[in-house]
Amino acid sequence: MAKNKKAVKPATEPTNLKSEQLGQFRDDAGGRQMTTNTGLKINDDQNSLKAGDRGPSLLEDFILREKITHFDHERIPERVVHARGSGAHGVFKLYENQAAVTKALFLNDTETETPVFVRFSTVAGSRGSTDLARDVRGFAVRFYTQEGNFDLVGNNMPVFFIQDAIKFPDLIHAVKPEPDNEIPQAASAHDTFWDFISLMPESAHMVMWAMSDRALPRSYRMMEGFGVHTFRFVNAEGVASFVKFHWKPLLGVHAVAWDEAQNISGKDPDFHRRDLWDAIESGNFPEWELGVQIVPEEDEFKFDFDLLDSTKIIPEELVPVQRIGKMTLNRNPDNFFAETEQVAFHLGHIVPGIDFTNDPLLQGRLFSYTDTQLLRLGGPNFQQIPINRPVVPVHNNQRDGFSRQNIDAGKTSYSPNSLNNNSPEQVKAEQGGYVTFPERIEASKIRARSKSFRDHFSQARLFFHSQSDPEKNHIVDALSFELGKVKTIAIRERMLGILSLIDKGLAAEVAYALGLHVPQVLETPVNKSIPADANVEDYEPVQVEGPLTRSEALSMANTVKDSIQTRKVAFLAADGVNEKALFAVKEAIEAEGGAVNVIAPRLGFITSLNDEQIQADESFLTAASVLFDAVYVPGGGNSVASIEADPDAVHFLNEAFKHCKAIAADADAMQVLEATYFSKKIEVDEGVIVSDDTATLAANFIEAIKQHRFWEREKPRKIPA
């Protein structure tokens, strides 16, 4: 190992097999001498070699050439989808042995912690786009197991827009910026997306999710994850069952408001990235439980939907989610490019005990992920990049290619061979050799879609009907916004037709916002998406009445609301603030795991009522209410007067109210609230707490922050701010 490399991270950081392995590649230049890439010590890195101090630069300058050449080649292609993302390291620990359903070792062993690397992402935007786009979020988890890497490459929504991978390039071309002018960035609110969607009724269910608040997570730490497809578990006896994977965040599932999301995109486009980074840096390690829904192989046809259809969930009421282990993210990457950018996920990275199904979306993905890495990471050796290396030995007869890292010793790189004792050897199943589940297939080769994939609306309806009233309103608003940005009236009308097949009331509300009527005679959208020789009737969607009218798990209103861990609370204060109240409420919030920022008219220190110096963390210029979960105005005559007179402070409160956040004020700070537009609504709003008793105020405020948002406040639905 080179001398200037640290073997492992400092002792305070969590270590495991993966972090130790990565440690061998970590380079830290602190206190080191500067060299060229060949190790030559550099004397002058600031002046190029010239013919005289005012003369031209010389081609001979190998130091200049090396530095500039490397710089010129720094960029690699961004991911064609999920380009914008953030990663973190962590561990997975199993609660109970799952040997009854899978022989995967990491799901059989409750003692070992399996290292993981996770990458969260948006889908449509470029690498530098905002975190707060209305979009699906990628939720890709790599387990570095003792049997090789297992990648669970999922999303924060459990279904997908299309049923067959062959449509993926069309879907992505439609959602990406339009090709003539490359507008809009990281947004689905434009003609080509809705043109495609309105011709693709199978997307109805996913559209409901994408137009819901799930598309606007408060934090990566507060969203669910889903494997989407049905996978297979196989146990040691060779018995298979179907499995759906879930990630359940311990902090609950929470969203921001759309108006807020748009503001955050301007104030802090790195909002989710920063939140994840800061949480881990401050020791507030994000946690999710891994859940599985297991369906025995013989129950494959028990449902009124097809398990192979990725536009369907298995409602939790039909098959409960068993929580089998916990993932904790506990270490930020050292280097974004080396780790987060170069990590190459692939749902084909599996281990014995886990297998695929014939879901046509899954099958196509099996091809795409390796293919895309070949381009993105420049050749077939991307598995040797440190973040991609498994923690177990790798031996085969693959050789050479761009940037090969291994030095493969010996004469043989073929099999069978006699010169190297026929090694590397194949491995028997009982010793861990991977054997594909021998699913029986008897079929004709055809391009077709199964008739069991024709119900597009029943689960879209189930999702919509399972939402709380505010959530339903948000879906109506999102569709009205998105279709409002669509310029072609025929596309809007076609979408209204699709919506009316989900729910007539929903279609009518969106139609009202668009100033249109729901079309009475529906154009048959499938016309354009069926094989040239097919009968339209064979592809017409069928209407199915599922066994459920509601599913509690689908509404974020039913999520856990029992903690204020890591919630950010803004305290608005100025000279003369009552420091007793300020410190008492701060202490109470911090004791429950919340974080407090003092925001003042300017940076530096404010002088309190009793002459204490309190540091301002932010000023009204640098902070904004959209970056916080709740706001508190402590009392103190002069402070209250300054805040009341400061339009930025009043705007801060107005906006916090508009976004349905908890607000608290000492009774003697009431005049600040009176300067807001919502002063008349305070008495009826449980989320606004005013008290002259600091302990009561703190306790009620904390309870209010736990609720996340008071969405009911949006009635009537227009609030100025």
Ligand code: HDE
């Ligand atoms: Fe992906 N997807 N995808 N996808 N996907 C990629 O692979 C693809 C789909 C998902 O953080 C690409 O490495 C096809 C569903 C995530 O690095 C690419 C189809 C789900 C990530 C690709 C799908 C996903 C990707 C681009 C239709 C949820 C980011 C860069 C069959 C279950 C991984 C890359 C990361 C990335 C192809 C549909 C999740 C092009 C063909 C469904 C989380 O290979």
